[in-house]
Amino acid sequence: METLEFYRSFNADKSIEELQYNISKAISKLENLELELDFYSDLLEKPIYKSQMLNLFERLSAFQKEVTTLEENRSQLLKDLKSHSILLKNKIKCQDLACDHFFIKAHDTMELRVVNYQNSLSDFKFKLLTYLKSVLKN
Template identity: 50%
Template sequence: MEALIPKYQSFNIDKSIEELQYNTLKEQTSLENLKFELYFYKMLLSKPIFKPHFMNLYERLTKFKNEIDTMNKNVVSLLNDLSNHAHQIRKKMECDDLVCDNFFVKKHDEIELKVFNFKTKIFNFKFRLFQYLESVMIN
């Protein structure tokens, strides 16, 4: 079962530079917080809080830890993309023509979609993790 997530839709065409900067900063902050959250989950999976003799426990926990490592790499990559994009937003102020605006909005939509898709994966991961932990943790 997966978490319920709405589809991505862009509303960036009419946003001001300040709004785009704010949204980019908000996403960077959210991903930084997510890095800490993933660290916590990995630490939690390493603690002796699980029912003994549960079938495939070690393998499942190892799989979750590996997924966390992969997601951490993706977070770092997305943070780099957002940082570069924030720099591009500052440069966009110098651009006054429609072609430049359209190109910029398209780039902004692309990075926003990447973050949206990543967060969807994270939500689904957490959903699966929490369901599993509920079944294997000591009461």
């Protein structure tokens, strides 16, 4: 039986430098992902598919819409992560416990959004690649 994975935060014990490092890695991944999403979009428009496939145009259009949604979500998440990174720099100036709790909660929220985005991206890739394998010309 497979265990379900749920997001758990371990950020309360991390230093500001470690949180900033994790955010910078997430930002870098999201910036690089733009090229990958552009590639999927281009791939879906190429005439490389078997003819006479049932609902081919509709399926490719649906995947294209998913790419557009993923790109919009990526862009917004990237903006929010950059803003959060600036907030983390301000945490260094803050020394009380209530302030720590606020920043850790904000970081957990951002981290969960990144995890959810990565999960939706992985699901999309699995569906797309599985479908493309069946409809690409030999």
